[in-house]
Every structure is written in C-alpha cells, then in structure tokens.
Amino acid sequence: MQIAKTNKPVGTRYDRAIGAWLAESKLDGITNQERYRALLCLENLGTVEAWRADLNDAQRRQPNHPNAVWFAWRRSMKAREPKPAREPAKVQGSNQARADFEQAWQVFLANRTETDFQAWRDQRDWTARKYAMWKAGEKLPSQNRVR
Known part of the structure; x- marks a missing residue:
C-alpha cells in the first residue's frame, strides 16, 4: 500500500502495484481464492502449525494446497459431537408393529x-429373462429389426 500511496487495499493504483509485485515475486499465477486462503492460514499460523505438528508424515503431506490446508484445519477445529447412544428396540413396540403389519397385509x-398375483409373477419372470439376455450379450426382441 506504500508503493500505491494509499491506505486501503482498493483502487487502480493499488491493483497496479499489487499486480507488479505479484509478477515480480512470480506469484501472479495464483488465483485470488488461493491467495486469500494462504493469507487466512498465515493469520492463524500458530494454530495451523500446532495442528500440523500433531499429524503423521502421510497426513501432513496430504493437504498441500492453501485451500486443502485451510479446510482440513477448520474441520479439525470443529468440536466433535458424540453420537447419541442408540436405544435397543423395545420388544413390546416390535410386537405391536408386527401385529399392525399383519392387519394391513390382510386388508x-x-x-x-389371482390375476394381480399372476401379473406380478409374469413381470418378475420377464425381468429375470431380460437381465439374462443382457448378460449373455443378446438383444431384446424389441431391439431386433425385422426387414
């Protein structure tokens, strides 16, 4: 900002100055998002370095991009809530559910x-035949051209 003679990081003079500095530093190929994430990592450098120190070598090498480092660190900072304990199924409720199902099935x-059941059996058999034909590399009857 001193080079651009401004006190805010905005404006044409600042854009030109930062562009020239990025080109001079060979950082002009980095996107704004990557630069932003790298700055966020630098702002939290102490805690990011402490987090990385607790990782083994393979885990430390895995996040090797500013975005990856930032998001992996943020995930590690979130308090992990313990999963609620599951209650065992209640036998009485299970028996009631079974009775309700039996009643609905009777309805x-x-x-x-018998026609409804035969239609279901025919559809089941056709589906099995169709998959067998596909597996054998055969065409379905509707796919065979008659000339």
Whole structure:
C-alpha cells in the first residue's frame, strides 16, 4: 500500500502495484481464492502449525494446497459431537408393529385377485429373462429389426 500511496487495499493504483509485485515475486499465477486462503492460514499460523505438528508424515503431506490446508484445519477445529447412544428396540413396540403389519397385509390380500398375483409373477419372470439376455450379450426382441 506504500508503493500505491494509499491506505486501503482498493483502487487502480493499488491493483497496479499489487499486480507488479505479484509478477515480480512470480506469484501472479495464483488465483485470488488461493491467495486469500494462504493469507487466512498465515493469520492463524500458530494454530495451523500446532495442528500440523500433531499429524503423521502421510497426513501432513496430504493437504498441500492453501485451500486443502485451510479446510482440513477448520474441520479439525470443529468440536466433535458424540453420537447419541442408540436405544435397543423395545420388544413390546416390535410386537405391536408386527401385529399392525399383519392387519394391513390382510386388508391388502383381501383386495387382490389371482390375476394381480399372476401379473406380478409374469413381470418378475420377464425381468429375470431380460437381465439374462443382457448378460449373455443378446438383444431384446424389441431391439431386433425385422426387414
């Protein structure tokens, strides 16, 4: 900002000055987002370095980009909430659910005919035949051209 003679990092003079400095430092190939994440890592350098010190060599080499370092560090900083303990299934509730299912099944069966069941069996058999044909590399009857 001294070179641009400004007290804020905005404006044409600042853009030109920072562009020249980035080119001179061979950092002009870095995107704004990468630069921003690198600055965030630098602002939190003490805690980022402490976090990295606790990693083994393989884990330390894995995040090797400013975005990766920043997001991995942020994830590690989030307090891990313990998973709630699961309650075992209640036998009485299970028995009631089973009874409710049996009752609903009886209503379902009462509204079905043998034709409904035969249609389901035909569809099941056709699906099995279709997959067998595909597996064998054969075409379906509808895919064969009749000339």
